[in-house]
Amino acid sequence: MSDTPVNEMSFETAMAELNEVVSKLERGDVALEDSIALYERGAKLKAHCEAKLKDAEEKVEKITVGPDGAATGTTKAEGV
Template sequence: MAEDPQNISDMSFEEALRALQQVVRQLEDGEVPLDQSIALYERGEKLRAACQARLDAAQARIEAIVLDAKGQPSGTKPFDGSE
């Protein structure tokens, strides 16, 4: 396994997602010894958590456009995902 020396917290979302996809491919190939598979799985979980945190943060920043009674934009409100 070629360990990516880049710290996960320093990665962009896209870099972390690509690294996670690489981990999944390596695990699916089944050619990695058990100890390395465990290390890959642990790194994959950290990458998944980092991606999810970035997605959650992005969702929290999204604002929904509020329309008035005439259907015209009248402002914004925080997106809460319940609509």
């Protein structure tokens, strides 16, 4: 598990760590206190990934299409 703050992670990094957390919890060989810490970290990672996906979806929705059907540009989503 990384010491990097979740809000500083890329989507890919956060997903990789979330998969690692889930794997550790599913094995069930982690002490209770460590399981709680892993679960909390996993919840933060999940929320971060969901927010990153939402931002990406908003950017895709803002792509404008010209009369010929080709994308003519994008506008940046608010707060990104």
